[in-house]
Amino acid sequence: MLSLPKTVHDQMVAHCLTGLPEEACGLLGGDLSTAQAVTCYPTRNVAASAKLYTVDPKEHLLADRNAEAAGNSIIGVFHSHTHTEAYPSPTDVAQAPDPEWHYVLVSLRDVQPVVRSYRIVDGKVTEEPVRLQPR
Numbered sequence: 001m002l003s004l005p006k007t008v009h010d011q012m013v014a015h016c017l018t019g020l021p022e023e024a025c026g027l028l029g030g031d032l033s034t035a036q037a038v039t040c041y042p043t044r045n046v047a048a049s050a051k052l053y054t055v056d057p058k059e060h061l062l063a064d065r066n067a068e069a070a071g072n073s074i075i076g077v078f079h080s081h082t083h084t085e086a087y088p089s090p091t092d093v094a095q096a097p098d099p100e101w102h103y104v105l106v107s108l109r110d111v112q113p114v115v116r117s118y119r120i121v122d123g124k125v126t127e128e129p130v131r132l133q134p135r
Helices: 006-018 057-069 090-094
Strands: 002-005 025-031 036-043 073-081 102-107 114-121 124-128 130-133
Touching: 002 006, 006 025, 006 036, 006 073, 006 102, 006 114, 006 130, 025 057, 036 057, 036 073, 057 073, 114 130
Parallel strands: 002 036, 002 130, 073 102
Antiparallel strands: 025 036, 025 073, 102 114, 114 124
């Protein structure tokens, strides 16, 4: 289960909405052992596409350093699907870089954004619950 403070959830969704009409992306910082996100790191989608995303490598490095300085690590990545459901595409699965990460998708297909999280290990996709915390 991935735990997200409401502030992190809201920042992530806002970044995805701001990125329209392209996919938006970013990283989540926190404690990998407890699956607790504490920080949202919005990043630029260097692919500049409505169908795929690539986290800016420089921003990834900065987020990694920031998380480490706070005693955390990068625990996952998020990105938006502008016209499809919040489920990893074959491209998302093929490009999943770390089996320990949480892969969060924000679907903007409907009026209300839909947030879902997955684990992707050896090409196998498993959905996990997302628990929103009040802070």
